[in-house]
Amino acid sequence: MFKKDITSGAKSKVKSSVQRTIRQKVLDAYPLLEPYIEDILPKKEQLDLVKLPDRVSLYTLQSTPLFFQHMDDAILPHLTIVHRYPNCFPRLRIDRGAIRFVLSGATLMAPGLTSPGGRLPGDPNDTEGRYGKEELEAGTPVVIEAEGKETACMVGVLKVGTAEMKKTKKGQACEAGHYLGDGLWTLSL
Amino acid sequence: MATESYPRTVLYCGVCTLPPEYCEFGGTTRKCEEWLEENKPELHKKLYSQEALEQNLSALSLDAQKRAEKDSQKKAAKAAAAEARDAETRASSKILIKRIERNKRKYVTAVQGLEAFGLDIKKVAKDFGKKFATGSSVTKVPGGGEEITVQGDLSEDIQEYIEENYKNVPDDNIELIEDKKKKKAEQQAV
Numbered sequence: 001m002f003k004k005d006i007t008s009g010a011k012s013k014v015k016s017s018v019q020r021t022i023r024q025k026v027l028d029a030y031p032l033l034e035p036y037i038e039d040i041l042p043k044k045e046q047l048d049l050v051k052l053p054d055r056v057s058l059y060t061l062q063s064t065p066l067f068f069q070h071m072d073d074a075i076l077p078h079l080t081i082v083h084r085y086p087n088c089f090p091r092l093r094i095d096r097g098a099i100r101f102v103l104s105g106a107t108l109m110a111p112g113l114t115s116p117g118g119r120l121p122g123d124p125n126d127t128e129g130r131y132g133k134e135e136l137e138a139g140t141p142v143v144i145e146a147e148g149k150e151t152a153c154m155v156g157v158l159k160v161g162t163a164e165m166k167k168t169k170k171g172q173a174c175e176a177g178h179y180l181g182d183g184l185w186t187l188s189l
Numbered sequence: 190m191a192t193e194s195y196p197r198t199v200l201y202c203g204v205c206t207l208p209p210e211y212c213e214f215g216g217t218t219r220k221c222e223e224w225l226e227e228n229k230p231e232l233h234k235k236l237y238s239q240e241a242l243e244q245n246l247s248a249l250s251l252d253a254q255k256r257a258e259k260d261s262q263k264k265a266a267k268a269a270a271a272e273a274r275d276a277e278t279r280a281s282s283k284i285l286i287k288r289i290e291r292n293k294r295k296y297v298t299a300v301q302g303l304e305a306f307g308l309d310i311k312k313v314a315k316d317f318g319k320k321f322a323t324g325s326s327v328t329k330v331p332g333g334g335e336e337i338t339v340q341g342d343l344s345e346d347i348q349e350y351i352e353e354n355y356k357n358v359p360d361d362n363i364e365l366i367e368d369k370k371k372k373k374a375e376q377q378a379v
Contacts, residue, residue: 039196083208084196097253100260103214151199151208180207181215 001056001070001176002183003105009051014059019047022059025075026067029141032088040066040081058184068184074141074157076177079185082143082152089143091131092162092174093119096147102154103181108144108174110165117147120162135163142174154179200229209236217268218261278305284351284358288344289368296342299368301330303337306358310335317343320350 014022023041027034041047041061050058050065058068058078065078082089094102095117102108113120121132136142138161144154156177165173178184199208204224205215209232212221225233282305289297300317303310310327314337318325324340339347344365352360 036196080199083199086197097257099211100214100257103211149208149210151210153211180211181205186206 001054002052002178002185004183006053006183006187008058008187009053011048011050011060014047014049022047022067022075029075030077030088033085036085036088040085052184052187065184065187068178074139076141076155076157077143079152079155079178079180082155086143086145086152090121090136090140091143091145091152092121093117093131093145093147094153099146099149099153102144102146102176102179105176105179105182107172107176108154108156110160110169110171110173113173114166114169119145120166135161137161138164141177144174200232203228212236214261215264215268218265279357280359280362282306282362284363285366286344286347286363287366287368288342298339298341298343298347299328300337300339300347301334304335306355308355310337313337314339316354317347317350321346 019041023037023043026041027037033040045061047066048060048062050060052058052068054070056068056070059066064080066081067075067077069075077089092113094108094112095115097115097117098108098112101112112118116125119125119131121135123131136158138158140158142156142158143152144156145152154174154176156174158174159172160168201207202209202212202221202224204221205212205217207215209221209225209229212218212225215221222233222237225236282302284303284306285299285301287299287301289299291297300313303313314325314327317323317337317339321339321341321343323343326338327335328338330336348363348365351358351363
């Protein structure tokens with residue numbers, strides 16, 4: 001979505017009522033964020049909405065980007081948020097070979113997740129339960145981590161359910177939303 | 190895991206802005222490595238030790254390794270080229286500070302060419318307005334591009350301000366010009 005460098009458009013203040021709905025939406029989408037929501041989206045603070053090209057809107061709090069949303073699609077966290085609260089999002093892991101493609105903005109393909117280095121929910125090698133047990137549906141926003149790395153490298157929306165992915169092991173898996181080093185990452189406010 | 194306190198603080202590389210783990214996938218790996226060694230020696234040891242590097246390589250098949258190598262070389266070359274180009278435009282481009290006579294004793298000052306130095310003109314215009322307590326705006330230039338127009342004769346003050354505040358602009362690249370076009374003469378000619 002942000003393959004090219006982008007420039008931010010108009011910045012406007014978010015109404016407090018809208019702010020409340022955003023907060024609720026974020027909580028609905030990522031229930032694990034509940035204990036930290038007050039740190040991320042403080043009730044009293046003024047949120048800003050920054051318009052980005054291609055009808056993407058970015059919510060910021062005093063020039064730190066928090067969440068972005070394309071039209072009325074799922075609301076996705078900015079990677080800095082993911083890095084700060086890594087346990088609060090549904091996560092998948094890709095193998096080492098896929099990292100460089102992801103970082104250059106390619107759509108994530110299923111083999112990167114199904115290979116030995118990748119992790120899908122319910123993986124037998126995943127002893128800690130880091131990647132969850134329940135299968136994820138298509139359309140779920142996920143955070144993509146990488147083999148051997150601690151921090152996440154991408155945020156996107158699943159194109160295919162994880163159960164199906166395990167069966168077919170082919171095709172596109174996750175639409176590239178926001179990855180490390182893309183236009184949204186380098187955007188300075 | 191559960192005892193971890195949040196928010197977790199993540200270190201970002203000062204060169205490529207990614208978390209240092211991912212520096213190897215950018216085009217400026219060598220510079221990132223140097224930066225990390227200087228700023229976070231412990232992490233540098235962990236990430237760039239012989240063992241870690243070998244382990245990284247062994248995870249891939251030979252074929253994939255070669256491809257990755259090629260790719261990273263290409264990326265590095267691209268990054269280097271972009272940097273060189275950037276430096277060149279920076280060296281060759283000039284900032285023009287123009288004093289334009291508006292009405293005998295009244296002047297406006299136009300500043301051109303700031304964007305070549307990676308400055309956001311809109312923000313700079315705002316700063317000028319704040320610093321000099323005058324109107325300051327971004328206006329379009331007929332030939333294409335944009336300039337900052339500041340009310341009042343401030344050419345020397347602006348020069349000083351730029352030299353002091355925007356250190357990546359070489360002093361020699363700032364030029365003052367006087368624009369004495371009179372409106373009346375222009376109108377008569379038209």
